[in-house]
Amino acid sequence: MDLSRFKNYRRLYPRIRLSWSLYKNWARGDYINVWKYLLGMETVKSDALQKGKVVHQYIEETNIPSKVKYILGDSFINNDISQEKKIEVNMNGYVVVGVIDLLISDYVVDWKTGSLNGYASQLKLYSWLVKKALGRKINHGLLVQIIPEWNTENWSEESKVKSIEVGRTSLYVINQELDVWGIRFEAMYDDILFNINEGYLDDFVEREIS
Numbered sequence: 001m002d003l004s005r006f007k008n009y010r011r012l013y014p015r016i017r018l019s020w021s022l023y024k025n026w027a028r029g030d031y032i033n034v035w036k037y038l039l040g041m042e043t044v045k046s047d048a049l050q051k052g053k054v055v056h057q058y059i060e061e062t063n064i065p066s067k068v069k070y071i072l073g074d075s076f077i078n079n080d081i082s083q084e085k086k087i088e089v090n091m092n093g094y095v096v097v098g099v100i101d102l103l104i105s106d107y108v109v110d111w112k113t114g115s116l117n118g119y120a121s122q123l124k125l126y127s128w129l130v131k132k133a134l135g136r137k138i139n140h141g142l143l144v145q146i147i148p149e150w151n152t153e154n155w156s157e158e159s160k161v162k163s164i165e166v167g168r169t170s171l172y173v174i175n176q177e178l179d180v181w182g183i184r185f186e187a188m189y190d191d192i193l194f195n196i197n198e199g200y201l202d203d204f205v206e207r208e209i210s
Helices: 020-027 031-038 047-061 066-076 120-134 180-197 200-208
Strands: 016-018 081-090 094-104 107-112 140-150 161-173
Touching: 016 180, 020 031, 020 120, 020 180, 031 180, 031 200, 047 081, 047 107, 047 140, 047 161, 066 094, 066 107, 066 140, 066 161, 081 120, 094 120, 094 180, 107 120, 120 140, 120 161, 120 180, 180 200
Parallel strands: 016 094, 107 140
Antiparallel strands: 081 094, 094 107, 140 161
16 A cells, blocks of 8 residues: 555654554554554643653663562573663564563563553563564563652652652563464554555544644
């Protein structure tokens, strides 16, 4: 399919870029937000998303919490540590992208500033990405709830993190077949192409942008 008419949108051209965020919307059948994502039109970032970005940056610039080091144990010793690791996997006609908060040994770790519920699948997707891109087997996924203390009494976009505490953690064994993620993303890609071919994206652009 010729997508050159969308050449100003990097998530659509020259190849459609698929991600966990896009998958969540697609799996819910929420095509309004599928189109917004692909066009870079996501709604204004919520406080939760903005806080999460600031916390991620704080951890990257300071140090990994000691409780997390304890959970990782020997895996933390003498191993390359990658923070905010961007991974891209080229597939047949599209690209799958992800940013892993912490990649170390056979662990993928993801920081969350809210609930940990519903994110186990994200760890499995990232494990598949690491396997495809780096040829590296991931055996464990760790979700970590981060509770920040801010330098201002009331949150604002100018607020900075004074310190952080680790709340709940959830450790998963990644032992199921991960290639199902390749099947799921191919199905999503095919479905998105079908809807573009039917003119739904053009209609959305004309209605919301033109």
